[in-house]
C-alpha cells in the first residue's frame with residue numbers, strides 16, 4: 001500500500017476529456033477546472049488538436065512542408081546552441 005502526502009505528484013483522470021495528467025494533491029481542485037487538456041495548456045490528440053478542433057483549417061495544413069520547416073528550425077537552433085556552447089567554453 002502506497003502512502004501519499006499533499007506534495008505527492010500523482011496521476012489524475014479527467015472526467016470531461018478522459019485525459020490523464022500528473023498534478024500534486026495540494027494543487028488539485030474538486031472540479032475539473034485544473035485539467036491541462038480542457039484548459040488547452042497541453043495537447044491531447046483527438047480532443048484539442050488542430051484536426052479535431054478546426055478540421056477545415058487542418059485540411060489546409062501542409063504536412064510535408066511543415067515537417068521540414070520545423071525540422072530545419074530545430075536543427076538550426078541545435079547547431080546555434082552547440083556553436084555558442086563551443087565558443088563560450090573555448091573563450092573561458
Ligand SMILES: [Zn+2]
Nearest residue numbers: 014017035038
Ligand atoms: Zn480534461
